Amino acid sequence: MAGVVESLSGFLDPRAAAPFVVAALAFFFLVEQLSYHRKKGPLPGPPLVVPFVGSVAQMIRDPTGFWDAQAARAKKSGVGLAADFLIGRFVVFIRDSELSHRVFANVRPDAFHLIGHPFGKKLFGDHNLIYMFGEDHKDLRRRIAPNFTPRALSTYAAIQQRVILSHLRRWLDRCAANGGKAEPIRVPCRDMNLETSQTVFAGPYLSKEARERFERDYNLFNVGVMALPVDLPGFAFRRARQGVARLVRTLGECARASKARMRSGAEPECLVDYWMQETVREIDEAKAAGLPPPAHTDDEELGGFLFDFLFAAQDASTSSLCWAVSALDSHPDVLARVRAEVAALWSPESGEPITAEKIAEMKYTQAVAREVVRHRPPATLVPHIAGEEFQLTEWYTIPKGTIVFPSVYESSFQGFPEPNAFDPERFFSEARREDVVYKRNFLAFGAGPHQCVGQRYALNHLVLFMALFVSVVDFRRHRTEGCDEPLYMPTIVPRDSCTVYLKQRCAKFPSF
Secondary structure (H helix, E strand, O other), X not given: OHHHHHHHHHHHOHHHHHHHHHHHHHHXXXXXXXXXXXXXXXXXXXXXXXXXXXXXXXXXXXXXHHHHHHHXXXXXXXXXXXXXXXXXXXXXXXXXXXXXXXXXXXXXXXXXXEOOOOOHHXXXXXXXXXXXXXXXXXXXXXXXXXXXXXXXXXXXXXXXHXXXXXXXXXXXXXXXXXXXXXXXXXXXXXXXXXHHHHHHHHHHHOOHHHHHHHHHHHXXXXXXXXXXXXXXXXXXXXXXXXXXXXXXXXXXXXXXXXXXXXXXXXXXXXXXXXXXXXXHHHHHHHHHOOOOOOOOOOHHHHHHHHHHHHHHHHHHHHHHHHHHHHHHHHOHHHHHHHHHHHHHHOOHHHOXXXXXXXXXXXXXXXXXXXXXXXXXXXXXXXXXXXXXXXXXXXXXXXXXXXXXXXXXXXXOOOOOOOOOOOOOHHHHOOOOOHHHHOHHHOOOOOOHHHOOOOHHHHHHHHHHHHHHHHHHEEEEEOOOOOOOOEEEOOOEEEOOOOEEEEEEOOOOOOOO
16 A cells, blocks of 8 residues: 555646646547647648647737738738638638638638637627528528618718717817827727717617716626626626627617507607517517517527627728728818819708718718728727638638638739729729729628628718718827727727817808
């Protein structure tokens, strides 16, 4: 017995155990490298990867540099693809537009699953539009369609303008109080967009207290999106998950209140009203026939879908507004044409909002909006996970479990003549019609069954912001070296958060 104890104590001695630990680690390292190289095949990528974590430290420390390096590898190799390894996951970066289309067109259980974020399912929760497939997904998009009719967009336009003008007034007052100093507008744009989204999507159903809680929880979510996915108490990822759960419950309560109001015969005032107007009719018909409620009509599930809209609208729009201001300042000729077009249709002194008909007439401003989105697509990557092996090309099969990153940013600079130039004429000129000729390279709103359902709303918001901003504000960028380099926040924004000098341009600030 004493000999056994002595042998056991010898084995537990750190010095004696060290060779076994080193051997185990070496074996794990070898297996992981072999697995990585087997999956990588002929793709360009790092020759060795750090066990388990891979390149995640570089991605978090310098996201712009990391993804630029992936794009450079994919371009240099000529195959349009690059491989890497992130937190136990093999990943493939896709630069080539046609290969990105193959991913977007094959979102189904036996091919690719859209995840929105490498750890999105855990972060966003179960009731999420982006994780749906097939007929179930088609049915939900059919139910969503009434949210973006011309009538609905006209309702939203009036709300958007009220919120935008109230925030522009605050921006101008704050700049005047600060002695005319330049101010970064990224956070003010984000705050404006959050209030716009709350008011357009949930309208009268969010109290002042609910809006304040909403803002706190959404900020927690924003931080968690960029944090390490450590789902433990005290970590940003866990706080983000908890914040999302509260946001979904709040939005579910809004859906319930809207159902009651729409049943009473009231007119729609916001997005959830347009959605619930048809939903309550279908619920009531099912009840009268003795059937269970239709799919996707539960309050909490609807709250999850409304959160999808909020997430899609919030940070992407903040990115586009900042890049629009930067582009207009950099291109005085474009700014002059936008101002002239808007002035011919609407005046701040009119006391009236810009109507849907006048928005439709702002053809050049719409072309500027589309070029802003092409030149700086807000969500540069659209991550998917391979549910099964998928033959992407004749010579390469994506292994099951791989996270693939189609780059809509890289696609925006393929095909288009002089792609690095900011040139709204490519979308405005009838002779050029680059929006048609190079349609397959314009992927800022995605493609296939999961193409952004709210893209008309997003472009309208950008057009309205530019129209109001250039009409009521004189502005000038505070330019510094590298100020317009893209920074991931998590969508891309100018590195200096778009710092500008602002002062009132119109004689009378509009109010309606």
